Amino acid sequence: MEINIQKRVLEKNETEADKNRAFFKDQKVFVLNMMSSPGSGKTETLCKTLARLMPDVRVGVIVGDVCTTNDADRLEITGAKVTQINTDQFGGDCHLAAHLIDASARELGCDDLDLLIVENIGNLVCPAEFDIGEDARAVVLSVTEGEDKPLKYPLMFQVADAAILNKIDLLPYLDFDAPLAVENMKTVHPGMPVFEISAKTEEGFEPWLEWLKTRVREKLG
Amino acid sequence: MEINIQKRVLEKNETEADKNRAFFKDQKVFVLNMMSSPGSGKTETLCKTLARLMPDVRVGVIVGDVCTTNDADRLEITGAKVTQINTDQFGGDCHLAAHLIDASARELGCDDLDLLIVENIGNLVCPAEFDIGEDARAVVLSVTEGEDKPLKYPLMFQVADAAILNKIDLLPYLDFDAPLAVENMKTVHPGMPVFEISAKTEEGFEPWLEWLKTRVREKLG
Numbered sequence: 001m002e003i004n005i006q007k008r009v010l011e012k013n014e015t016e017a018d019k020n021r022a023f024f025k026d027q028k029v030f031v032l033n034m035m036s037s038p039g040s041g042k043t044e045t046l047c048k049t050l051a052r053l054m055p056d057v058r059v060g061v062i063v064g065d066v067c068t069t070n071d072a073d074r075l076e077i078t079g080a081k082v083t084q085i086n087t088d089q090f091g092g093d094c095h096l097a098a099h100l101i102d103a104s105a106r107e108l109g110c111d112d113l114d115l116l117i118v119e120n121i122g123n124l125v126c127p128a129e130f131d132i133g134e135d136a137r138a139v140v141l142s143v144t145e146g147e148d149k150p151l152k153y154p155l156m157f158q159v160a161d162a163a164i165l166n167k168i169d170l171l172p173y174l175d176f177d178a179p180l181a182v183e184n185m186k187t188v189h190p191g192m193p194v195f196e197i198s199a200k201t202e203e204g205f206e207p208w209l210e211w212l213k214t215r216v217r218e219k220l221g
Numbered sequence: 222m223e224i225n226i227q228k229r230v231l232e233k234n235e236t237e238a239d240k241n242r243a244f245f246k247d248q249k250v251f252v253l254n255m256m257s258s259p260g261s262g263k264t265e266t267l268c269k270t271l272a273r274l275m276p277d278v279r280v281g282v283i284v285g286d287v288c289t290t291n292d293a294d295r296l297e298i299t300g301a302k303v304t305q306i307n308t309d310q311f312g313g314d315c316h317l318a319a320h321l322i323d324a325s326a327r328e329l330g331c332d333d334l335d336l337l338i339v340e341n342i343g344n345l346v347c348p349a350e351f352d353i354g355e356d357a358r359a360v361v362l363s364v365t366e367g368e369d370k371p372l373k374y375p376l377m378f379q380v381a382d383a384a385i386l387n388k389i390d391l392l393p394y395l396d397f398d399a400p401l402a403v404e405n406m407k408t409v410h411p412g413m414p415v416f417e418i419s420a421k422t423e424e425g426f427e428p429w430l431e432w433l434k435t436r437v438r439e440k441l442g
Binding site for chain 2: 005006009037038039065066067068070091092094121122123124125126129142144145146148149151152153154155167170173174
């Protein structure tokens, strides 16, 4: 029963995602969906990314959380346009569905943006199943989470166009095999670029920023 | 629409959970549901917990993952009876539903167990909504995940009977305010016991083991 219900929900979401894709094309904005476990450092990565992209690239952010506006508050400091979705009012949803993105993107306004980043709800399972009409997906994995996560949660890494391995400043204090983590990512998604960074120290940021700027440029021309 | 569907799925799950509760009562086994984000250290905490509880307490484990049997393989080394559920075959489910626990508990056999631990799928949202007929719930939060997680994912901390703050051996290398994290847990769930531990060094294990043994003894007499 659950699987049939899931199929219907996903089909409905796909129709909404197609509408979003048309809207984003019309608005000439590139949309990046950032996903990860809770606490992998999405918000800190975004804060540093925005600081280095703006004002050359005009960025807006839609932040998803079950509760609180903590992440939106942190991101607003960068000067980017930010709006928050709390899914608490929609039954505590564990992902951002396409219709929520539609409402938030229109509220935020996209005509003065080059790049719209969606910081999804912290969850390595469900958000991978929900297309939101984005142009690219990035998954963030922290070095504190263990090398085996790409094998245990393969769908998230399969749907991602790029992966970020974050918190590499902590490597000296952990029994974490970074090359094995990267190998596991490439096992489930051959050819996917993996950026090893520290959002805290900004080590390794250049290749990640370059990848993102290139993708935006390819769409916007 | 999604919320109505969710309600029906949860109602059906509740009926199955009631059946599990009756089965576990009949089998005279205490059931603990362990939940957390991916990579917070549930498996390592369990390995160390089992090594210190057995053979005085006879323990079995049901391990849930979307894919792989990595965690079950690690837990089997302790000598405990272990069985693995992979939800990949059920549409990549993000939680363990009560009917899956029923099938696995019967397969594992509970008549020679005092304590059955369910290591749930790494996810701080969905598993909190699914009663599996357990006697107690524990949530694990790692110090690398940030102090605000109890406020952002309150349901998980509200339904938990105890919380474990893990990886305290990493505190010297992090900007993490442990007292604030504990305060946030107690804000969403006043009176909940919080155990600050390192699964790696086994620091702080005694109060956690004592709590668990007391709860098992209370049920089994």
